[in-house]
Structure formats: C-alpha cells, structure tokens
Amino acid sequence: xxxxxxxxxxxxxxxxxxxxxxxxxxxxxxxxxxxxxxxxxxxxxxxxxxxxxxxxxxxxxxxxxxxxxxxxxxxxxxxxxxxxxxxxxxxxxxxxxxxxxxxxxxxxxxxxxxxxxxxxxxxxxxxxxxxxxxxxxxxxxxxxxxxxxxxxxxxxxxxxxxxxxxxxxxxxxxxxxxxxxxxxxxxxxxxxxxxxxxxxxxxxxxxxxxxxxxxxxxxxxxxxxxxxxxxxxxxxxxxxxxxxxxxxxxxxxxxxxxxxxxxxxxxxxxxxxxxxxxxxxxxxxxxxxxxxxxxxxxxxxxxxxxxxxxxxxxxxxxxxxxxxxxxxxxxxxxxxxxxxxxxxxxxxxxxxxxxxxxxxxxxxxxxxxxxxxxxxxxxxxxxxxxxxx
Amino acid sequence: xxxxxxxxxxxxxxxxxxxxxxxxxxxxxxxxxxxxxxxxxxxxxxxxxxxxxxxxxxxxxxxxxxxxxxxxxxxxxxxxxxxxxxxxxxxxxxxxxxxxxxxxxxxxxxxxxxxxxxxxxxxxxxxxxxxxxxxxxxxxxxxxxxxxxxxxxxxxxxxxxxxxxxxxxxxxxxxxxxxxxxxxxxxxxxxxxxxxxxxxxxxxxxxxxxxxxxxxxxxxxxxxxxxxxxxxxxxxxxxxxxxxxxxxxxxxxxxxxxxxxxxxxxxxx
Numbered sequence: 001x002x003x004x005x006x007x008x009x010x011x012x013x014x015x016x017x018x019x020x021x022x023x024x025x026x027x028x029x030x031x032x033x034x035x036x037x038x039x040x041x042x043x044x045x046x047x048x049x050x051x052x053x054x055x056x057x058x059x060x061x062x063x064x065x066x067x068x069x070x071x072x073x074x075x076x077x078x079x080x081x082x083x084x085x086x087x088x089x090x091x092x093x094x095x096x097x098x099x100x101x102x103x104x105x106x107x108x109x110x111x112x113x114x115x116x117x118x119x120x121x122x123x124x125x126x127x128x129x130x131x132x133x134x135x136x137x138x139x140x141x142x143x144x145x146x147x148x149x150x151x152x153x154x155x156x157x158x159x160x161x162x163x164x165x166x167x168x169x170x171x172x173x174x175x176x177x178x179x180x181x182x183x184x185x186x187x188x189x190x191x192x193x194x195x196x197x198x199x200x201x202x203x204x205x206x207x208x209x210x211x212x213x214x215x216x217x218x219x220x221x222x223x224x225x226x227x228x229x230x231x232x233x234x235x236x237x238x239x240x241x242x243x244x245x246x247x248x249x250x251x252x253x254x255x256x257x258x259x260x261x262x263x264x265x266x267x268x269x270x271x272x273x274x275x276x277x278x279x280x281x282x283x284x285x286x287x288x289x290x291x292x293x294x295x296x297x298x299x300x301x302x303x304x305x306x307x308x309x310x311x312x313x314x315x316x317x318x319x320x321x322x323x324x325x326x327x328x329x330x331x332x333x334x335x336x337x338x339x340x341x342x343x344x345x346x347x348x349x350x351x352x353x354x355x356x357x358x359x360x361x362x363x364x365x366x367x368x369x370x371x372x373x374x375x376x377x378x379x380x381x382x383x384x385x386x387x388x389x
Numbered sequence: 390x391x392x393x394x395x396x397x398x399x400x401x402x403x404x405x406x407x408x409x410x411x412x413x414x415x416x417x418x419x420x421x422x423x424x425x426x427x428x429x430x431x432x433x434x435x436x437x438x439x440x441x442x443x444x445x446x447x448x449x450x451x452x453x454x455x456x457x458x459x460x461x462x463x464x465x466x467x468x469x470x471x472x473x474x475x476x477x478x479x480x481x482x483x484x485x486x487x488x489x490x491x492x493x494x495x496x497x498x499x500x501x502x503x504x505x506x507x508x509x510x511x512x513x514x515x516x517x518x519x520x521x522x523x524x525x526x527x528x529x530x531x532x533x534x535x536x537x538x539x540x541x542x543x544x545x546x547x548x549x550x551x552x553x554x555x556x557x558x559x560x561x562x563x564x565x566x567x568x569x570x571x572x573x574x575x576x577x578x579x580x581x582x583x584x585x586x587x588x589x590x591x592x593x594x595x596x597x598x599x600x601x602x603x604x605x606x607x608x609x610x611x612x613x614x615x616x617x618x619x620x621x622x623x624x625x626x627x628x629x630x631x632x633x634x635x636x637x638x639x640x641x642x643x644x645x646x647x648x649x650x651x652x653x654x655x656x657x658x
Binding site: 039 | 643
C-alpha cells in the first residue's frame with residue numbers, strides 16, 4: 001500500500017449502463033454504422049473523387065475515403081490531407097509528455113500491461129515523487145503534460161489526482177489527465193485544481209469486442225465510458241482526447257467510422273472544446289496479448305488522411321508507440337501533437353524505475369532529437385501553445 | 390443529429406420512409422414556412438397557403454384583431470401551426486410582453502422571436518434576441534428566433550433552449566438570396582436543432598439552395614406575397630423546397646473542372 005495515497009473514502013457514484021440523451025455518446029450509438037460500412041464496401045472511383053473534392057465532406061464521404069477503392073488513391077488522399085493540415089495548423093507540431101503516476105489497476109483488460117491479472121512490479125508515485133518527475137520534464141522543455149494512471153479508485157483516488165494536479169500545474173502551461181473515467185463533479189474538481197484536458201480512449205467502439213477484452217472491473221461499463229467525454233465537457237474541460245485502440249476489433253474501418261462520428265458529435269455538441277483524436281496501435285505488453293488483425297502502416301496512413309479530410313480542425317495525436325520513420329512521415333500529413341522521450345512506467349524520468357511499463361515504446365529518441373528531426377522536416381516543434389488566463 | 394447523412398438516402402437497405410421536419414417533438418411534412426405580411430387580401434393569402442403546402446405560418450401579433458372584421462387569422466386553415474411573431478419589438482422586454490400577450494389571448498405557445506430595433510432594415514438585434522430567448526424558454530415558450538447569421542450566436546441560442554435557429558439569408562424583404570451562405574453552412578454543420586433560413590430569399594432557386602446545403606427549412610414571405618401571381622409562386626417555392634431537400638439527401642455532385650462521366654479509355658479494356 002502506498003503511504004502517499006490519501007485516506008479518502010470512495011463514494012460509489014451511480015454508473016448508468018445507458019448513455020444520456022442529447023449527448024455525443026448517444027449520437028455515436030445512433031450512427032448508421034451498417035449503411036456507412038456498405039458505403040466503404042461499395043465506394044466507386046467517382047465516390048472517392050467526390051469525397052476528395054467536396055468542400056464539406058460528410059460521414060458518408062469519410063466512409064468512401066476508408067474504402068479499398070480509396071486505398072488505390074493513397075497518394076491523392078495524402079496530398080489533400082497535407083494541404084488541409086498545412087492550411088489549418090501550419091507547419092507546427094505540439095509536443096507533450098506522458099507522466100505515469102501509477103500502474104495499480106483493479107480492472108482486468110486482456111491487452112494492457114497494467115491489467116490486474118498481471119503479476120508485475122506495481123508502484124504509485126507520492127506527490128513529491130510526481131513533482132520530481134514533473135520538474136525533470138519541465139527541464140527537458142515540456143510545457144504540456146499528460147498525467148496517466150491505471151484504474152484504482154482508492155489508490156489513484158479523486159483526492160490524490162487533485163493533489164497531484166495542484167502540485168504540477170505551476171510547472172506547466174497546460175495539464176491533461178488520462179485516468180479512469182469519473183463523474184461530472186470529479187471532472188469539475190480536477191478542472192479547478194488546474195487540469196483542463198481529459199483523454200479517454202474508448203479502446204473499442206464495438207460492444208461485443210469491448211466486453212471480450214474488458215473482463216473485470218469498472219471499465220466493463222461501455223456506456224459509462226462512452227459518455228465520459230460528455231461529462232468532462234459538461235464540467236468545463238477545454239480539451240477532449242478520444243481514440244480507439246487499433247488491433248482490438250478485427251475491422252479497423254468500423255472502429256474508424258464510429259471514432260469519426262464521435263469526434264464530429266463532440267465538436268457539434270461541445271463546440272467550445274478542442275477535440276483531439278488518437279490512433280494508437282496495440283504494442284507488446286505484459287500479458288502478451290496478440291491482435292488477430294493488426295492494421296498495417298498503409299491502412300493507418302489511409303485512416304489518418306481520411307480523418308484529416310473529414311475533420312479539418314480536429315487535432316491528431318501520435319505517441320511514441322510508433323517508430324520514428326512512420327512518425328516523421330505522418331507528421332507531415334496530419335499529426336498535430338506528439339509525445340517524445342516517453343516513459344510508460346511510473347517514475348523513470350528523474351531516475352530509473354523498476355515498475356512495469358504499460359507497453360513498450362517504439363520511438364526511443366530524446367525530446368531534443370525529435371525536435372531536431374521535426375525541424376529537418378521543415379516543421380516547428382511547439383513546446384508551449386497555451387496560457388492559463 | 391438533426392439531419393440525415395447526405396449520400397446515404399439512396400442506399401439499398403437503408404431505412405426508407407418519410408423525412409419529416411421535427412421541431413420540439415412535433416413533426417411537419419412541409420419544410421416551407423410562410424409569412425403572412427404584404428398580401429393583397431385574405432383570399433389571396435389563403436390560396437397561397439394552400440398552394441405552398443405549408444404547415445407553419447407566422448403572423449405578427451400586432452396584426453391580430455380577434456374582434457375585427459376579416460381578421461388575418463380567418464385566412465388560416467386549422468391544419469397549419471400558427472407561429473405568432475413579436476414583430477415590432479425593439480428590445481427583449483417588449484418581445485417578452487408580446488409573447489405573454491399572445492399566450493393570454495389563447496394563441497399557441499410557439500413564438501417566432503423577432504427583435505428589430507432598426508425600423509429601416511429590420512435587422513435583428515443579437516444581444517436583445519438572446520436575452521429574450523433565454524427568458525421565453527424559461528417561461529415555457531417554444532422559441533424560434535430570427536437572428537443574424539452568426540455561428541456563435543446560433544450556438545448560444547441553442548444553449549438557452551431555442552427549438553430552432555432562424556438565421557437570415559440576406560436583409561429582410563431584399564430578395565437577394567443566400568448572401569450569408571458561408572455562415573449558414575457553418576451554422577448547419579454545428580447545429581443540434583433545425584436551422585430555418587429566414588429572410589431575403591427572393592426566388593425558388595434561393596430556397597432550393599438553402600435546403601441543398603443542409604438547412605432544415607426556409608421561411609418565405611415577400612417573394613411570394615409580392616409576386617405577380619402569389620398563388621403560383623407559392624406552388625413554385627413548394628417544389629423548390631422539396632427538390633432542395635431531396636438533393637441534400639442524395640449527396641450533391643462536386644463542382645470543379647469537367648470530368649468525363651465515362652472513362653475515355655474504356656474501349657481498351
């Protein structure tokens with residue numbers, strides 16, 4: 001047991017298994033997936049051409065851009081995506097670092113290194129230890145930080161997160177969290193403590209797959225998680241990050257269709273929020289989960305370009321899960337924020353940590369090396385693009 | 390979602406059936422709203438309403454005189470929804486008083502909110518409109534606000550509970566068409582309530598364009614009332630609105646450089 005974990009009683013909030021009406025989550029559930037999937041299958045050359053040229057592409061155009069037919073036009077997709085990215089975001093990439101607070105977890109998820117069923121070295125950083133890590137990240141240049149933790153409402157409690165946010169906020173221009181999902185009141189507390197961004201990956205939008213990979217724990221509640229970005233936005237969070245873990249569901253195109261409809265719905269319903277999308281692919285981790293149908297580089301590129309064309313203003317994040325060559329290639333096409341020099345275990349920036357990482361990273365370059373590589377590509381690495389008012 | 394996804398309409402296997410306009414839980418078969426000012430007689434108005442197929446008609450409270458002979462309400466068939474408008478209101482408090490008067494007179498709780506302090510151009514006042522809308526929604530009215538084509542104002546009006554937003558296409562009565570097209574497109578893309586383009590539509594083609602770009606309905610008055618043959622023009626707008634909506638659902642072709650519709654080298658295969 002970690003001595004730093006404050007003795008806050010856990011309040012069991014009610015977690016409905018249905019999503020609230022008039023939410024982005026309800027929009028996702030009512031998206032005509034079957035029809036859209038048929039567009040993917042049947043898209044003709046002309047459909048792809050129209051989707052590439054349309055000033056305001058629809059979800060149906062996005063489906064056409066995901067089609068096998070569009071895969072033949074990958075160069076045209078890339079060129080359009082690059083043009084849009086440059087127009088909307090310029091030649092800049094925001095850099096951020098993940099700061100892992102804890103790998104304690106009560107959920108059993110087949111694909112995750114932190115899964116409760118894995119016998120691994122567990123650790124939760126004390127507030128002082130977090131601060132030490134944060135200072136090291138600040139020294140390396142980072143002004144945007146993402147606090148990450150496994151799901152353990154007692155050890156990684158609301159009170160603990162609040163304390164951690166309060167402690168590190170003065171060191172950074174902007175703080176986000178990627179932790180278990182909470183109710184609106186807790187998101188409000190975190191916002192007041194100094195965190196204005198929340199990252200919540202649905203992992204899989206397919207409900208059957210979701211049930212198959214989330215075996216035990218609170219994370220099993222699909223609807224409660226799907227509606228979490230709505231709750232965070234309701235609480236006043238300014239940045240919402242969503243994503244699907246590519247490789248869990250065998251059909252990446254279905255996942256992409258629902259991810260895009262979720263992003264579109266969030267920008268429509270929570271128009272004050274900046275929405276970001278991530279396309280993480282499964283990486284090797286403790287537990288040894290193997291995807292049955294991993295998405296290849298070519299398809300990932302197609303998906304990224306299609307997303308950029310459909311949602312010109314939505315940020316796209318790419319982490320150190322991906323190798324340097326691919327990250328450098330995709331940053332030119334549509335990626336707008338990147339992590340660099342990441343550790344995915346609690347502790348590890350300020351000193352060595354023996355704790356188990358969530359997954360193995362693939363791009364092991366230092367932040368300075370990543371920044372230099374971006375400059376060589378004609379891109380400006382942006383360390384700070386926010387100022388709390 | 391207030392609109393179906395363009396391009397999915399014709400897909401085999403997709404749910405067919407009607408495409409009603411739903412506002413505050415009530416369904417309408419027509420996407421053409423009619424204003425009732427400027428008509429030469431109640432008889433012409435009546436005939437135009439019928440020819441238009443409309444199910445929503447706005448009347449200025451200031452024109453209603455239940456005790457008078459040949460009141461404008463007599464021209465309305467019972468099947469249409471009467472949308473009382475607050476025309477003449479200079480600020481939020483006047484608009485509110487007019488809405489409450491309408492309610493007291495037993496008229497429907499549906500209000501077309503208009504706050505136009507400038508008597509020459511009748512341009513809607515964004516600040517007073519938002520203020521009035523917020524109070525009216527709290528008072529339980531179903532509010533359909535006429536507003537400038539401003540994307541943020543449209544979201545703010547949604548947030549206070551308006552049932553639609555009604556951005557102007559161009560200055561009211563100007564017949565200039567969809568001059569605010571770019572802003573309307575943005576409003577449509579962000580909306581979670583129906584967008585009804587109000588004001589400035591001078592020809593059926595303007596109405597068709599509004600529906601083609603995703604507006605849920607249009608409101609037309611001057612273009613019909615002041616046409617040489619208002620009844621025939623009402624019928625023309627009806628056709629244009631239906632065509633525009635069908636085109637939106639079908640997924641428009643894209644403008645650009647000419648592209649041959651069949652491959653030039655097809656004969657080689």
